[in-house]
Amino acid sequence: xxxxxxxxxxxxxxxxxxxxxxxxxxxxxxxxxxxxxxxxxxxxxxxxxxxxxxxxxxxxxxxxxxxxxxxxxxxxxxxxxxxxxxxxxxxxxxxxxxxxxxxxxxxxxxxxxxxxxxxxxxxxxxxxxxxxxxxxxxxxxxxxxx
Ligand SMILES: [Zn+2]
Numbered sequence: 001x002x003x004x005x006x007x008x009x010x011x012x013x014x015x016x017x018x019x020x021x022x023x024x025x026x027x028x029x030x031x032x033x034x035x036x037x038x039x040x041x042x043x044x045x046x047x048x049x050x051x052x053x054x055x056x057x058x059x060x061x062x063x064x065x066x067x068x069x070x071x072x073x074x075x076x077x078x079x080x081x082x083x084x085x086x087x088x089x090x091x092x093x094x095x096x097x098x099x100x101x102x103x104x105x106x107x108x109x110x111x112x113x114x115x116x117x118x119x120x121x122x123x124x125x126x127x128x129x130x131x132x133x134x135x136x137x138x139x140x141x142x143x144x145x146x
Contacts, residue, residue, distance in 0.1 A: 005032060006039055013043050017050065045106050053099035056130060060095035063129040064088055094125035
């Protein structure tokens with residue numbers, strides 16, 4: 001298999017993983033994956049990253065729901081509508097940034113940059129749920145990182 005073929009397949013992996021490829025294209029990707037361990041690993045890494053991103057997103061959305069519920073319970077207005085919208089935007093940005101640090105950390109040589117991004121999000125978005133969560137260990141860790 002050529003590197004060129006691998007590159008073509010890797011460009012399609014995200015859509016393939018989401019089941020968004022046309023049947024013919026999906027067939028080509030499947031055929032390549034059967035013969036190429038490198039691209040199979042790439043697909044696995046991608047799926048893990050996407051699962052993490054979705055998990056962070058779900059937790060963040062759950063946090064926003066709690067915020068809304070708390071506001072509904074209190075008759076006294078603690079936060080203005082504007083404050084709530086702003087908090088929601090910050091949660092969303094922070095969750096997406098944190099998710100991308102995890103994707104980055106799974107890339108070869110990406111850990112250092114991911115660590116910097118985690119520090120940035122923790123500092124700039126300290127009030128968000130995403131920043132308060134402990135970063136998950138990357139999938140390639142074999143040693144101990146705490
Ligand atoms: Zn390949």
